[in-house]
Amino acid sequence: MGSCADEKPGRLVEALSSGWEFKQSDSGDDQWLPVARVPSVVHLDLLDNGKIPDPFLELNELETDWVAEKSWTYRVDFSTPKAPRGCKSVLVFEGLDTYASVYLNNQLILTSENMFLSHTVDVTTVLKHDGTNHLSIDFDSALLRGRKIQSQHPEHDFIAHNGESSRLAVRKAQYHYGWDWGPILMCCGPWKPVRLETYMAKIDDLWSDIKVDSGLASASGKVFARVDGPADHVQFKVAFDGQILVEATAAVGEGGVASVDFHLDNPKLWYPHSYGAQPLYDVSARPLDGTTNTAFDEAVTKRVGFRKVELVRDQDKHGRSFYFRVNGVDVFCGGSCWIPADSFLTRISAARYRGWLQMTVDAGHIMTRVWGGGIYEDDAFYDICDELGILVWQDFMFACASYPTFPSILESIRAEARCNVQRLRHHASIIIYAGNNEDYQVQELHKLKVDYDDKDPESWLKSEFPARYIFEHLLPGVMAEEAPNVLYWPSSPFSGEGKLSSDPTTGDVHEWDVWHGKQEKYQLYETIGGRFVSEFGVESLPNIETVKYFAPNPADQHSHSRVLDFHNKFDGQERRLAGYFSENFRPVGDLESYIHTTQIAQADAMSYAYSGWRKQWGQDRRCGGALVWQLNDCWPCASWAVVDYFLRKKPAYYAIGRALAPVAVGVRREIHDWCVPHDRGANKALSYDLWVVSGRTEEVLADVELRFVSIATGKDIKERRFKEGVRVAPCSTTPVFEGVVEAGLEPHVLASKLWVDGVCVSRDVDWPQPLKYLSFEDRGIQVTSRAENSEIVISAEKPVKAFVFEERDGVKLSDSALSIIPGDEQVIKITGMNAGDKPLGWRYLGQTN
Template sequence: MRTVPAQRTTLESGWSFRQADRVDDEWAPVARVPTIVHMDLLDNNKIPDPFIGTNELDVEWIGEKSWTYQTTFTVPKVPDGASAYLLFDGLDTFASVRLNNVSILKSDNMFLSHRVPITNVVYASGPNHLVIEFDSALLRGRELEKEHPEHRFIAHNGETGRLGVRKAQYHWGWDWGPVLMTAGPFRPVRLEVSFAYIDFARVDYELSDSLDGVRGTVLADVKGATDEVLLSLRYNGDEVYTQKATAAVNGATTLDFKLDNVKLWYPSGYGEQPLYDVIVSALKDGHTVDTWKTKTGFRRSELIQKKDAHGESFYFRVNGIDVFCGGSCWIPADNFLPRITPDKYRAWLELMIEGNQIMTRVWGGGIYEDDAFYDTCDELGILVWQDFMFACGSYPAWSDLRDSVREEAKQNIRRLRHHPSIVLWAGNNEDYQIQEEYKLDYDYENKDAESWLRGTFPARYYYEHLLPAIMKEEAPTVAYWPSSPFSGGKNTYDLAVGDVHQWNVWHGTQEKYQRFNQIGGRFNSEFGLASFPVLETVRGIVTQPQDLYPQSRVLDFHNKADGHERRIATYIAENFRIVPGLESWIYLTQLAHSEAVLYAYRGWRQQWANRDARHCGGALVWQLNDCWPASSWAIVDYHLRRKPAFYTIKRGLQPIVIGVQRDHHDWSVCHARPAKLSKYSVWIASGLLHERKVDVELRFVSIESGEDIKPPVHRSNVTVSANETTPILTGEINNVTEEPHILATRVLENGAVISRDVDWPQPFKYLSLVDRGVDVKVHDDHYEVSVKRPTKGIVFEEVDGVVLSDNCLDVVPGDPQTMKVKGRKVDYEVKFRYLGIEEN
């Protein structure tokens, strides 16, 4: 019989489920697979929405139960020589699978996919009964901890039992997310009938020294009866290369390729993102029996670590271009993972591009994201720092667990290695900080990996032995870093080498956020300040009007950060006059958040300096997104509603951005005694690859009167250096003889303002901001904002369907600002707040 192409059918519909220990209950319908049990219970009106009020408490019992899913399916006739398989892309987490009452699979790792041969189990005619039983990962984790008393289980966030379970760690709860222990077939289940299948294909390549040509190989591992393998490379639908090779008898088939005048892939803002189709076909007797397709981009990515005056650099170079990696960290966008559709991934990631962000860090307590996430990053030009899935703990490393981690790493590297967006894999999130805090065994000079397993920090075996070895084997051209943060055997808070999580603002010593520029490292891969979500999101959380006040139990319940009441209150009390009322409190938390990231991005981007002095190579705010509606460090809340900090970062990461800042004077230490003299500086940071000629203006504007207290400074025809920081001027303020004033600076190109910045005397609570004279003219597609006196933080209310080009504005007399508006409806009431509005 002639061979035919592999047939794959997604088993999406016809499923039902029930609680495993309630066998007398009727089976309830499942809308579709992929799914998890909470979604199905919600669909069947069995539980309240866990995201509303304190309903999370009412659904905790779900995580302590086992759940069973079932479906029936028929199989196309399996021809002689063909085989049937079930493909499970992801089972959450302890799953036992039976087909026609025959056990075919046991899985205990959420991050694994499975191919299960079923030729000898399926019925050729009539329905086949598929059953998947999911044990409680919560209870299994507790059992594993008891079974392994040899290991000291230490975890920050969630139960310590999570450490022995290969499941998304945030499901145990985190300091921004609820405890929702999910179970179910969270990724697709498919049926395959095939004569042969391509198990994996691998694309390896090198660019020429001149970056205009590429040579490479495609390695195709084909299982089953084939005699040839065909490679096709296409660009924009046109075939640019093809080759056919005899199929290897054992192992993978190698096909070489060569492209001249190759189109290179660049991060957003540095070039285009051309993607080539790679198509591998397995042939038998001239007929295609299976096809593997992907898209990839060709680029040269390097992690630059070299000794310099500041220690050792840490930044990325792509296609020979040094790239300042401004962006944000990414957590799973929902507690219920099947809700995150490709369209939702795209909406989130397009927000990054809108906000001038070019790198995201996939955090190690979540998941290896769906293909759609990385596909979109490839298309948009977003660089990806990818953590392996370990976070905030001392992980055990018994033999079976090591084997599971090995397979997990291999599978996910193979799945993701063709993405040009991924430029680094890191072993974990903050586990070396656990090692340091609890004084677990660690001798950097000891390179005997087997001995690490006998110590109190056995997870080092993963991060410095197992994972780098798999990376070298499976993706040798992508950078690997043992942890985030990590400093090559030094303290993880070392600011001179490696990356740092700078949490001495908010956590730790709770420094003033005005010091961010002084306490940054070589690459700042986490930092932030927490704030309330957008007002509409707050209203959606609360079901009772009496709970709509800042300190209500419901709103506290939706902030999982330890000590958040004290820390939010501290940063507001230190900086702003406290104003009663929910809307005012939300505004102040968000303004403090915005100011914190302003000082971070402004100062660290200034430290990009030049090619020989890249003091700071990147800044990734914690965090872009939320997994449920909550107060957190997110700059965009769960409903994709932008907070003020989003816009502040957007301005701070423009291609050309001007900065002005006076030296920090700690008013708390000095008991509110002002400095007699304050030095200040003005600079321009550029991410452009060519010089620009611009004009620069610096004004000194009275906060009380709105008048200039002395003549402005003008610099005409200033040369802005390419891809580095250009110092413009420095000066000094006499706080004894000069009244309180702002420093307002602008960059103009051909008469048009392309960047602004304002430096205010700190703290704001000492300033009288009465009678600002704010005037907003509303037009169909834009707002015009002008003031009589310097005004801080004009924030327009975020409304679904209305997209603002900017927000959280500092506006200066004589320099009105225009915001573009999309989607404004006639009956939409324009609402805004600014600092001091209550004083009027």
């Protein structure tokens, strides 16, 4: 890259990432401590300097509370690059957390009060032409500032679920205040990159407004670029796979914006993974001097995908549908909710993002929902979603509260929304924005009056729920201006028709009548839910090695230790875990067995939920998607996550993957609670059905088997059912078998298998419920490694429930948490192990040694 001193001036970029120091601003001393690297946050720098213990270990979080009540200063010195007259120098701050005052050479150049904003500050006249520049940033306590702002607005009821109520006054990641899965770690600091740019002219923003026509035969619209500097023309290019498809030059007009028309016949369309490919076009722009036709700077390039996305909301016999259609294909959005992957955001590398997101693709997740109490994620997150074909449901950053609407915070929110929508609008993966997470549920719970017949946004500001103004006026207004072709939904959950957000007939729902609410049996998931289930879940403990990490003292490594409870932030988790445990399982003794059993409960719950709701999807679009709460953790803990902080998979991860396979078989018998007084008896005849659900866009021919296998003996107690050449309809559910299990039969499993082109592509096993009434002695399990530890072969003489392999870091399994049926040998593929490595450990439900 050239600089302003070159013959062809370009942009000189200096990352201000090293040489920083920090100190406590209000400590009364002048002890500056080194900062390893910026971006950073104060907790990591204190940890690096031995000033706090690791808050992820034991009870250490409590020893770091004082950090949030202090002010902190960061500083760095840098030299001014040489540049001819006419060049402009700017300091770019991609993110400052949160109340920041920035000084350059002792002159105040910026104040910021919003963690989610980026800032570009013209410092041309402030820089020293020779010598060293001094940059310092003072970070005030967001905790104390928030409390002060709250006290200044007694006209508003600061109602918050999770975290303290002052968080509502602060535009900061809300989970920093603590959540029911995360610690209270109130970070501050330069949490995103800081850099100095020097240039004559540059492309300040590049975006497109392109639609795919209804017949999918063409893509048309405009490409825009905003210029900063004296360039009077912009050269645009659109290329695919190195071939230039469009090349045009346009004059810079009002507001420094240039644009060109765009039309492409037969575009290569972007699909979610497993539905098609993810072609990405390179759209670029560079600023030109129109007189000399000389470029001021190198081209700025963004990768875009062309796709047509619809939210289908048709009236039907169940109410009003809620599902997504991509390029004319109805898509079941099975997937997961995403929270920030660390309490300390600067520790999340691009490689770690890729590890998480590749994991979701491997398990068949079509969609991820970026939750509204975290952050607008890093560019790397969305780039990877574009590449891998993951649909993104993007919340705006509001969660579980009734937010205030005083003028200054509305101004900040508008700037925040504009900043982030502009940054993210080119991503093919982002198909919908939602205004918040569960704020309308808070409104309903606290009976804050909302008049849906009132269509005047200004009057909403005077209502008991003024935040309606944000979600139904301010944010959709920004979307209409900045990303008019991206879907917007006011909240998650939301009915869209003035009904309760829990209404199962319309909109999306958060299904918490399992675990929260009524605490229903998880076996009943299929009978509850709604048109789109954007949250649901069941807790479990993490991997044993993760527990040993945060509880290194052996005295704390038991199921009822204070440290273990401290690393589960849900109030009442002991009762919930104990209730679902005792309802379904026999007592266990050691910690590993306890962990295994909580994880099996979670896995079984996910199997019931995903299989049942995906079945409903394929029948008549009754359920448009299911997003488990949650995929990941922000620290090592017990939570609803299906993969723990260290990317160690829980059994639920594998259960979800089997249910979301492109073509999957499902089998379920009627759920019978034989202890219910009016319907007693363990030997009641129960109906069952078997179906195949497909996400393929073409018909599939399959062979299907159903066996009835005794749990006690491993023998078939009824003749198997087999059907060859089943025509599995595309994007639908195909019923195959139904019948009745006669009264009086011994306890047995319903074991199903599905073959496509002679290859077994899916299995499902239905076990009698509850599992605690079953015995699992003498299973006759055989486990053999072969092919230099790249495969494991498993067989059993009697049915085995929840056969789970050790999760070893660096080792990847094709499946785990299995049901093993006699006569059905299973082969598990392994990567990351070498010949001679110690075999993976394993355990199963009811294991006694």
